[in-house]
Each structure stands twice: as structure tokens, then as C-alpha cells.
Amino acid sequence: MQIKLKLHNTLTGKKEIFEPLNPTHVGMYVCGPTVYGEAHLGHARSAIVFDVIFRYLQFLDYKVRYVRNITDVGHLEQDADEGEDKIAKKARLQQLEPMEVAQHYTDAYHRDMELLNVKKPGIEPRATGHILEQIELIEKIINNGFAYEVNGSVYFDVEKYNEHKPYGLLSGRKIEDLQSGTRELAGQSEKRSALDFALWKKAAPEHIMRWRSPWSVGFPGWHLECSAMSAKYLGEQFDIHGGGMDLMFPHHECEIAQCEAGNNASPARYWLHNNMITINGQKMGKSLGNFITLQELFSGNHQLLEQAYSPMTVRFFILQAHYRSTLDFGNEALQAAQKGYKKLINALRILKEFNYEEQSENIDEKNTQQINQICDNCFHAINDDFNTARLVAQLFNLVKKINSIHVHQIALHSIENATFNRMKELFTRFTEDVLGLKEEESFDGKALINALLEFYKEAKAEKDYETVDAVRAKLKQQGIVVKDMKTGIDWAYEE
């Protein structure tokens, strides 16, 4: 079966067949977090969506170089060109060095991503670690005539650039509309036009994060790092650039302009954007009080939450929707996701423990054919712009087949051997390798030890020494010793 992978390219607005620049390798860049706060559902969605894309490209045997950055400087309040750096502000409030703040939230992000079973990118560059590369890119842009210096700061000249290449291609905006939509600068800004954006900012005296440059001691503009780092690690042209839809304008638009102006190349061939998460239909926002961090979700510790939701429940919830659709958070939806995840994992356990011994003489042709069709449909789903919603639906069709052979084992051997093996392999690989779902042992092992000890106590009281010995032996196999003391019965790890 040969079905080609299609993906929706924001740059063209069309679904296109994926053709990498190099037939066996894929270069992919995704915008990572600005590390000044705990990760929330929005971070989880972007990370999980592109994780599945990364995983599926690897499933297809591409050698993928996946770069996801850490923004630890230059991202100012309100994504603006004036104002305080988000990380420096947090550092000021917490009386810490900015790099301690960045490290703390980078570590917290890594912890959450690991819980969500998000694979680590191959390279995770930090903006502060690439100041020289950013300075060099600014020099190229200035030399090509698309940026100007004012008082030690450097701005990108959008109008000048637009004479060369249209600005706004990605987001489908026209410069005339943008111009009429922006307020007059009224002389209080260094920028020639409100559309221009900062490449380098001279540091105000109170600004802690600062580096030497040909223009001033200062810091790079937020949009710059992604252009400099993607070019460094993936080349001036690469395959896929991803990020949340909220980054499409101006961030990604500016990235394209910087790369075109500096390297005379459009950086990525395919631009992919995941849609947003709403909370009970509303936009998520700190001021709206409906801002839920991942740690709050995992612990259930938030007024909007009826219970805790495990990382795999959250992951499954996100994958039940197509990445380009909006996704509304709510307790009911999460509870349904919890059910669905457990259904899938139960089927996975059954499948793994099944031994297909011998093909029956009476092949159930219809069932065999249905299973093959569902397997084909799994590929159709994921190849259609990574439609995990449809893939999950197809996997549930397989769950029905798996459950029925679990209950009526006779049905198992009436499936053609090759078809059974195909189902087993695909179900396992799609669930674990592509969707990245893994079994969460949600039970408390110590409670199980105590349950066994209760049988031990009862048996002892009834002088049923056979059972007493049996419990003792089973626990000993697990490195647990039963302690029979005058003061009671307890257990300990075998020393």
C-alpha cells in the first residue's frame, strides 16, 4: 500500500504532497516556549502535535533533524518592541538572576514534556546561546539594505522589504491593510514605521541581560533567534516549520522576512500551525482566571477541575482532535478522554499477551477483510494532514475486534495469520510509536501489598498455613519480606 503523506501548508493555504528537499532526510523547526512561567495546555498542544509529526516522519523512515528552541531572552511583554523582557521581569519579581528563572522554567517544561511522553528534539538551542549568530544575521540584513540603526538599536524596514518581496505571505495580509490598521507613531518611537520591528535593542540601564554588539550593548529582538538558529542547524532552506497559530503573525511572518532579507531564501517549504485550546469556549488567559497549568491538571488542584487528569489522558484528549481544529477544554471532555485512553491501553495489553498459535481451518473471510480495511484506513487518516482524530477512530474499530477475540478466543484463529500480525504490529506501533501513548500504572503498588497482607492475616487467624506460606512466597518473589511481630504484621524490603 502506497499512500502519500499530505499536509496543509499555511504558506499556500493548500494541502500538498510532502516532498522533502533531500528524499531521505527531513529538517523540522518548531517554536518552543518562552521560559518565564509554568507550561499550560497551550504548550502541551503544540508540543504533542509536533511530537506526533516528528514520530510519524520517523515511522516513515525519514531521518529527521528536529530543532525546538528555548526563548530565554528578547521576548518582551505583549510581544512588543518596547517594554520589559518577560524573563527579566520574572527575575526582578522573584529576586533571581534571569538565567535562574530561565533554567527553572526550562527544567519545569522538560519535566512536563517527559510526563506527556513528548520526545526530546534532536537539538534544543537557547536564544542566549546564539547571540553571535544573531548579530551576524543582522549585519547581513543591514548590508542588504533592509534594516537601519537608530541610537544603537536596529530595526527591520518592512516597507523597503515589501518592495523586494511581499510582506504578509504567510498570514495572507496585505501591507496596505496593515499600514492603515496601525496607529501613527507620533514621533515618540525610533521606528520609521509602526510595521517595522526590532532586530537589536540597545539595553536600558535597568536591563540586566545585555551583550556587546556593533551597535550597542543590548539584546536581540524576539523574532531574530528562530531565523538565526534554524539556519545554523538546518540550513538556510529546510522542510518544515511549525508552531502555534498565534505565532503566525507577526512572529513567523517576521522570520520569513529576516531570512529573505539576510539569506535571500525562504526558510521553510512547509509551514504548519496548530490551532488553539479554549476553556469552556473562552480564550485561555491569566486575567480571565481560566489559566490551567499542566501541573494543576495532573494534580487536579484548580477550581475549574473536578478531578486530576493523568498526563496520558491529557495527551489522548489533545490527539482526539485534528491539530488544525480548535479544541475546547472541559471536565466532561477530559473524562471521556480518560475512558478512551484506558480502552486503548486495555486492548494493547490484550494484544501483547495474545499468543496466536495456529490458524483455524475455517478462516472468517469477512472479519479478515474488515480488519485489513481498518488497517488501511489508519494510514489514510494519518497521511491526510496528520489526522489523529480519524486515526484514533480507526484504532477504536480495531479495539472492537481485539476485545471480541479476547472474549471468544475461537475467533482469533479464524483470522488469517498475516492479517492478525499486521493488526498487532500496526495497532501497537500507531498507539505507542506514533501517538506516543504508553501504559500508566495507575494503581498503588503498596496498597496491593497491604491487600495481600490482609489475606495473610486472615489465613493466619484461621491457621490456614498453606495460604500463609503462599502469600509469603509471592511477596518474597517481589523482594518483600513479611514481618510477624508481637506488635503486629508489617512488611519490609528484603535487605
Add this chain to the structure above:
Amino acid sequence: MQIKLKLHNTLTGKKEIFEPLNPTHVGMYVCGPTVYGEAHLGHARSAIVFDVIFRYLQFLDYKVRYVRNITDVGHLEQDADEGEDKIAKKARLQQLEPMEVAQHYTDAYHRDMELLNVKKPGIEPRATGHILEQIELIEKIINNGFAYEVNGSVYFDVEKYNEHKPYGLLSGRKIEDLQSGTRELAGQSEKRSALDFALWKKAAPEHIMRWRSPWSVGFPGWHLECSAMSAKYLGEQFDIHGGGMDLMFPHHECEIAQCEAGNNASPARYWLHNNMITINGQKMGKSLGNFITLQELFSGNHQLLEQAYSPMTVRFFILQAHYRSTLDFGNEALQAAQKGYKKLINALRILKEFNYEEQSENIDEKNTQQINQICDNCFHAINDDFNTARLVAQLFNLVKKINSIHVHQIALHSIENATFNRMKELFTRFTEDVLGLKEEESFDGKALINALLEFYKEAKAEKDYETVDAVRAKLKQQGIVVKDMKTGIDWAYEE
């Protein structure tokens, strides 16, 4: 009780009372890994030793800024000034971009450190992320007359420096001895003297990792990063600098020289060095075939290993020795550590579950006094240059007390209430917070479910429906459903 913390300062060769520059804050810098291979026992020892120091300083209520770096450029083969970069070499062999190699082994290091319960440092700077800072430090050293440029490379002038400040203070070496001990350069080197070391190297054409500098497109010398990054994040003078004893010369000696030459300041007041791990009495080395990575230790997958050793067993093994002593690895020693670790953790479990209800009328004065003495001794041990070997011995004295009140509960209430509480708090904090040992649930939870299901089956066969219902109920409490099918009995996660 007020006992002062003393530590052995390599710089003076003496045990000194610890007095931080700022009475409430401590700045500490420790040399981290060069990320071109899997972490081994040597990495574990250094990381765990300084983790305990970090933890104990926090226990003492210091606000600690702990910086541990990642070396991802500049560390050449044989720690030399000529030859291939360790990371670039690995990248060449694995056909990867150097930053992919660095990221891979950084992630692997983080994984292993997390397993070993090593706390993350507050800041973890990468050498490649601080090229500008390193260039600025070189400029200062050149301006002060202690470095010279040859063909685009810059070298530190050790003899010139020695006229200003003695070189070799840390390792106790004299420049005359060093000079007579080094081979003649015989004109094939750019260096004026064999003692000189590289601050900046012009990149050979095949060298991939390279940055622009005032002298050439090249890369920084290995020793430089620690001087630049410690000054950036801790200031030109800070409290503690740590690392393995193998780094004392030349690496740390060069760091001091660079800081003195560039900033006119001796960077750290206290230099701490952990001793090495030998394997069955031999030095560990790749060529000797006795090189054991942490992953091999944890899995038992190495010809020298009789079994797998859990991360906490390894951690306990390392803490059973004082950090300045050599430590010999062997199966017997590890097996003894496994026993010791479990003894400690069993006592911790007992202590946590104990309810001290009411003080008896007959206080056992002698026992109470002994317990107080042991608690005092714990402080004496750790305050004496972080002597974890002696601290562990004292904790085992408490284990005896804890076990005896476990078996004879009457003994518990005969200990003075305040003393019991002191023991409980100190034993818990020293074990968990300072030594960083935590309970490893070494049993297999699913095997326990299956053990319960066996009782279920038996009870069902014997029509003992009370037991059948009891097992079913206990498993349901843990979110496990028993599946009674024609084809057999199985369990599933409740959906």
C-alpha cells in the same frame, strides 16, 4: 547546638571554617560533563558529592546559587591544545551535527542524574552559549599583557603570569619543576612555552564548530568557559568551586590564572575536589575494558557485573565513603551498599508510619540520652568536611533504635517525646533532604495483581464467594477490574 561547618580547601591544603562572602548567600560552581559519551561512575561520584554539599548548604538555610556547566565545545582529545574536539569527533563518527551529539549526551546525562536523585543546578550554562563572554575575557587578558596572538590563535603566557602571581598554587606545583618536566616544543608549536595554553584556536578547515572573533574564525580553549561563566553568573569572586581531582591540574589551575589575569581576582575562596573511583583497584579507562556506564550499572549489562544495581544503591555506595577518599568499585561492595540502603529505607518507612501517642510515665533516660547523642554526632560528621561516611554510620545507630521500638512498641513511649520528634525529623531530613536517598519501589505491581488474581481463582474454584468479592473489591479500589471470561480470568484498567 552550634557547630561550625568546616571544609577542606585545596587552595590552602587545610580544613577551614566555612565563611561565605555574603553571610546568607553561597555561590558555588562545579565543573560538569563534556557531553560526548554516556555518563559513568566517575560522573556519578562528582555529581552526587556536590549534590550533597548543595543540599546540606540549603539545609543550613543558605540561599545557594549553584552553577554546573555543560562543556559542548573546546575540549580536545587528551585534554590537549592540538587535535580534534571530542564532540566534533563523535559527530564525525556518528554522522551527526555536533550539536546533536551534545544534545543527545546532555539529555542522557540529565536522565541519569535524575535517576540518581541529583538536584538540578540553578543555572546550567553551555560553553557554546557563552562565546561572546569568552571573547571578552580573552580581550581583557590580552590587554593586561598575559596572552599573545599567533596566526589567529591566542595563548596564555604562563611565565609572564608567574612573574605577577605564582602559577601552580592550587596543585602545589612550582613553575620550575613544571618547566623541567615538559618536553621541548622544538619549533613545531605556535606556543612560546609548552606550559602556555590556548585561549582561542583558529579553526582548521575541517573543524565544524567555529565562531567569528577578533583573531580568527575559531573556537575557545577548554579552560576558558569556566572562568567566563562563573564570573557571569556568580561574580568575579564567589565562595566554592568544585570538581573532580583529575581537573585540579591543569584545568582549575588555568582557571585561576585566567581570572587573575583578566579580572585581577582569585575566583573562588574554597576549592573542593572529590577523589576518583577505581574498579577492582585499577584506574577506570576505556582502553582497560573496565569502563562501566551508569546505564550498564542500572541494567547489570556488563561483563564485570554480577547483577543490576539500582540508582539508589549506587548513590548510597558513593555516600558511604568520604568524598576525599578513593572509592573502589566491586560487586561485593555494591551488594553491601544495596543491603545498607534497604536497611535505611526500611527504618524510614517505620518511622514515617509510627504514631507517637503518649509519653510513658517511665522515661528510659539512658536510651533518650543515647538518641540525643547520636543526633548530635550526625551534625559533627557532616560538619566535618561533609563526612557522609561518618554520617551514614550514625544513621545506622539510629536504625538500631528505630528497629527496636518497632519490635517492642512499648519502648517507643519510654523515649522522651521531644527526643523522639528530634530523631524522626533528623533521620528523615538527613536521609532524604541531605543524602538525597528516596524509596525505590523495587517490586513489580503487576505481579502483585496477578498474585491477588490467583487467590481469586482458587477462591472461585472453592466457591468461597466472600473471598472472591473481597479480592474484586480491593482491586476495584485501585482502578482494576477483574474480567471473568469463558476463556479465562484477566484484569483490565477500569474504563
